[in-house]
Amino acid sequence: VTSIEGEKVICQIDNTGELRSRAGVNLPGAATDLPAMSDKDKVDIKYGMTKDVDYVAASFVQNGEGVMEIKNYIQQCAKELNWPPTKPLPLLISKIESMSALANFDDILDKSDGIMVARGDLGVELPLQQVTNAQKEMVAACNAVGKPVIVATQMLESMAKNPRPTRAEVADVTNAIYDGADCVMLSGETAKGKYPVDAVRVMNEIILGAEGHITSGGIGGISHKRFEGIASIEGAIAKAAVTAAEQNKDDTKAILVLLTDNHNGSTAATSKLPALVSAHRPQVPILVFCPNAKVGRQLMIYRGIHPVVMGMPNEQDDESQRIDKAVQDATAMGFIESNDDIVVVTVEKNAELGQTATMKLVTVP
Numbered sequence: 048v049t050s051i052e053g054e055k056v057i058c059q060i061d062n063t064g065e066l067r068s069r070a071g072v073n074l075p076g077a078a079t080d081l082p083a084m085s086d087k088d089k090v091d092i093k094y095g096m097t098k099d100v101d102y103v104a105a106s107f108v109q110n111g112e113g114v115m116e117i118k119n120y121i122q123q124c125a126k127e128l129n130w131p132p133t134k135p136l137p138l139l140i141s142k143i144e145s146m147s148a149l150a151n152f153d154d155i156l157d158k159s160d161g162i163m164v165a166r167g168d169l170g171v172e173l174p175l176q177q178v179t180n181a182q183k184e185m186v187a188a189c190n191a192v193g194k195p196v197i198v199a200t201q202m203l204e205s206m207a208k209n210p211r212p213t214r215a216e217v218a219d220v221t222n223a224i225y226d227g228a229d230c231v232m233l234s235g236e237t238a239k240g241k242y243p244v245d246a247v248r249v250m251n252e253i254i255l256g257a258e259g260h261i262t263s264g265g266i267g268g269i270s271h272k273r274f275e276g277i278a279s280i281e282g283a284i285a286k287a288a289v290t291a292a293e294q295n296k297d298d299t300k301a302i303l304v305l306l307t308d309n310h311n312g313s314t315a316a317t318s319k320l321p322a323l324v325s326a327h328r329p330q331v332p333i334l335v336f337c338p339n340a341k342v343g344r345q346l347m348i349y350r351g352i353h354p355v356v357m358g359m360p361n362e363q364d365d366e367s368q369r370i371d372k373a374v375q376d377a378t379a380m381g382f383i384e385s386n387d388d389i390v391v392v393t394v395e396k397n398a399e400l401g402q403t404a405t406m407k408l409v410t411v412p
Contacts, residue, residue, distance in 0.1 A: 054319060054385045056250065058366075071168070072375055073148075073168060073172065075171060075172050075173075081107070082110075082116075083105070083108070083109070083112075083113030083114075083117055083390070084114040084116065084117060084120060089120060090116075090341060091379075092120065092121065092124060093124045093127075093128070096121070096124050096125070096128060096130070096135070096137065097128065100137050100202050101137060101138065101140050101341070101344045101345050102137055102139070102140050102160075102161075102345070102348070103117065103121065103138070103139050103140070104140045104163060104188075105117050105135045105139060105140065105141050105142060106142050106145050106147055106165075107142070107145060107148070107168070108142060108143070108144075108159075109145065109147075109148060109151065110147070110151040110154060110155065111151065111154035111155055111157060111158040112154065112161050114139060114141055114155055114158040115158055117139055117206040118139055118158070119235075120137055121137060121139070122136065125300075129242050131138040131176060133342055134341060135342060135345060136370055137162065138160035138348075139159055139160050139161075139346055140159065140161045140162065140197065140348075141155050141156075141158065141159040141161075141162055141163065142162050142163040142165040142244055142272060143155070143162060143163065143169065143181075143185060144166060144167075144168035144169050144170070144172065145169070146172050146173065147375065149173075152185065152188065153188070155402045156188060156189065156192065156194060156207065157179070157192075159194070160187075160194070160195075161194055161195040161196065161197065161229075161276050161348060162189050162195075162196045162197070162198040163196075163199055163232070164185050164186065164196065164197065164198045164199060165183050165200055166182065166199065166201065166251055167199075167200040167201065167232070169181065169262055170200075173269075182198060182223075182226070183226055186198065186223070186226045186227050186228055186379055187226070187227065189227075190227040190274055190326070190328075191274060191275075192274075192312055193274050193277070193322060193323055193325075193326030195229040195230065195322075195325075195349050195350070196199065196227070196229055196230075197228065197229065197230040197231070197232050197348070198223040198226075198228045198230070198231050198232065199231075199232035199234060200218050200232075200234060201235075202216060202219055202223070202231055202232070202233060202236075202250070203216050203220070203233060203236050203249060203250060204216065204235065204236065204244050206240060206242050206246040206249065207236050207239065207240035207242075207246075208241055209233055209242070210242050210245055211249075212249055213236070215411050217253055218360070220250065220253045220254070220257070220303055221253060221256070221257045221341040223258065224253075224254060224257040224258065224261075225261070227328070228350075229325075229348060229350040230348060230350075231250065231254065233246055233247065233250060240348055246400075249409045261330070262330045265390040266271065269405045274327055274328070276316065277323070280289050280404055281319050281320045281323055281404060284320065284392060285320055285323035285324045285326075285327060285392075286323075286327060286406075286407055288302055288304075288324055288329075288390045288392050288406050289302070289324060289327040289328075289329045290308045291390050291406070291408060292329050292330075292331055293329065293330070295388055296330065297332060297386045298387065298388040299387075299388050299389065299390060300332075300382065300383045300387040300388065300389075301332045301334055301377060301382050301383050301387075302329060302331060302332070302333045302334070302386075302390045302391075302392065303322060303334045303336065303370075303373050303374070303377060303389055303390070303391045303392070304321045304324060304333065304334070304335045304336065304387070304392045304393075304394070305336045305357070305369055305370065305373055305391070305392070305394065305395075306319060306320075306321070306335065306336065306337050306338055306394050320351065320392065320404060321333065321335045321346055321352055322346070322349050322393050324392070325349040325350050325351050325352050326349075328350065328351070329351065331351075331380055332351060332353055333351045333352045333353065334355055334373070334377050334380075334382060335352055335353070335354050336351050336355050336356075336357035336369075336373050336376070337355065337356055337357060338357065339356065340356050342354070342356070343356050353382070355371070355373075355376055355377075355380075357369075359374070366393055366395075366405075369393070370391055370407070370409065373391070374389070374391075374409070374411060374412075377389075378411065383411050384411065385411055385412065386410065386411060387410070387411045388408065388409070388410055388411075389408075389409050389410075389411060390406065390407075390408060390409075391406070391407045391408075391409050392404060392405070392406050392407075393405050393407075
């Protein structure tokens, strides 16, 4: 920047490149006083809620206060839209894209429902050699508290123009999985690339290959769990379920979680137990039988979870009948078969006892 004239910024061009209209501008290291939401952001969030969006990804979050400002606005929109009290609100994913966000990361993580490691803008804000370090530290921090983390940007960038990725890109995706990412994300590859379907297929193949290598024990110490659990009924049940599956790992093929009540629409309450099970990183699929599609969609961001919409149980159905139905569905989907061992966790709301959670070890008939 050579000078500022009113609302104009005069810049000196130091190298060649393409300038596009309406493109974002980075100011590495500069502190900004931009609001957490622009007026357009507010319009977009409210419009998205009318279309039943499951997540809101907030760009350039600076601190925990900004996260809470957005969450409060979502609640305000819910009131204005007469949002049903039994319907979960959108979850907030904070995108970490700046030095200030890294400096306030712990506060942002505490107040967010999930984190996106947005390496594009972060790579402009940080020296390139520090981006990988920051990514690994953020993924580990999210793993430690059991919150989902997405690694994004340029994962298969060459596939925007070519039908095959580079070997370095394959290694990048694989290492994000080894680090503990819940999700890996494509952006330009599918938004404007020449091979969007191929990019998704290749990404899926890389994920399956990496996860298979972890499950087979090929990674050794890297595959250890870093989440120690939380002191609560849900935390104890989740840890017990994963421990039971691991102690009988040769025969246990899946963990089934039955959510038989929507907990008055509280997303946190509804998804808490499945999320805690996922956080322990079991090496078997987690099938979560949900009371409605909304809960199921919001659980898809967690590693290893396969949501199944079961609907609300009939009042005359007892727990064993619901488990039988879940086992039948899991068998039909190919996750389990006769004589397999499974861990079954049920969560329901009892008029006398409040919320209850139970765990059973079951052999598929």
